[in-house]
Amino acid sequence: NAGVTQTPKFQVLKTGQSMTLQCAQDMNHNSMYWYRQDPGMGLRLIYYSASEGTTDKGEVPNGYNVSRLNKREFSLRLESAAPSQTSVYFCASRLGTRSYTFGSGTRLTVV
Amino acid sequence: AQSVTQLGSHVSVSEGALVLLRCNYSSSVPPYLFWYVQYPNQGLQLLLKYTTGATLVKGINGFEAEFKKSETSFHLTKPSAHMSDAAEYFCAVSDPGNTDKLIFGTGTRLQVFP
Numbered sequence: 694n695a696g697v698t699q700t701p702k703f704q705v706l707k708t709g710q711s712m713t714l715q716c717a718q719d720m721n722h723n724s725m726y727w728y729r730q731d732p733g734m735g736l737r738l739i740y741y742s743a744s745e746g747t748t749d750k751g752e753v754p755n756g757y758n759v760s761r762l763n764k765r766e767f768s769l770r771l772e773s774a775a776p777s778q779t780s781v782y783f784c785a786s787r788l789g790t791r792s793y794t795f796g797s798g799t800r801l802t803v804v
Numbered sequence: 805a806q807s808v809t810q811l812g813s814h815v816s817v818s819e820g821a822l823v824l825l826r827c828n829y830s831s832s833v834p835p836y837l838f839w840y841v842q843y844p845n846q847g848l849q850l851l852l853k854y855t856t857g858a859t860l861v862k863g864i865n866g867f868e869a870e871f872k873k874s875e876t877s878f879h880l881t882k883p884s885a886h887m888s889d890a891a892e893y894f895c896a897v898s899d900p901g902n903t904d905k906l907i908f909g910t911g912t913r914l915q916v917f918p
Binding site: 726728733734735736737738741751783785792793795796797798 | 909910
């Protein structure tokens with residue numbers, strides 16, 4: 694099925710560990726996004742990529758890095774995980790002015 | 805800067821009652837507006853969107869929303885709630901001139917009682 698695929702679905706990290714969240718879309722969308730969702734705070738934009746080869750900071754970029762590997766893939770890296778990064782992470786993609794398509798999320802716990 | 809305010813983090817209704825979820829936005833330009841629904845442990849699904857044209861927008865599952873520029877509002881309604889409507893609902897706004905950022909409200913959790 695066409696859509697946005699996120700891996701892994703669940704992850705537990707120890708403080709200071711690193712990891713990369715993977716996101717891939719097969720809809721030929723230009724723009725891709727990473728959001729985090731925390732209770733009572735809605736979804737907040739971490740980073741986005743308007744097109745292949747470009748990335749920009751969103752509302753809460755500190756502690757994260759991203760890579761737009763190609764048009765399909767947009768990864769989010771935590772270099773040194775902190776408990777404050779415990780959250781549910783959503784990747785999304787979009788073509789032009791059309792609606793965003795979201796992945797099913799990655800639930801990350803940092804202990 | 806754009807922003808979205810959702811009034812009421814929790815709304816409870818009886819099955820068959822009217823559902824009204826409130827959303828007000830702040831934007832310096834006519835915005836694009838969206839409502840998304842999130843069922844437990846799932847991603848976000850688009851309910852409806854307003855870009856241009858008719859201000860009353862109909863979405864999936866019997867929901868609709870009306871863009872009122874004078875009130876800077878985009879409230880979500882459904883005439884008769886169903887148990888399956890229980891979920892979290894998010895209002896979001898983007899700038900047509902800078903469509904790369906979708907700004908979300910903090911969400912409203914809808915409970916439906918039998």
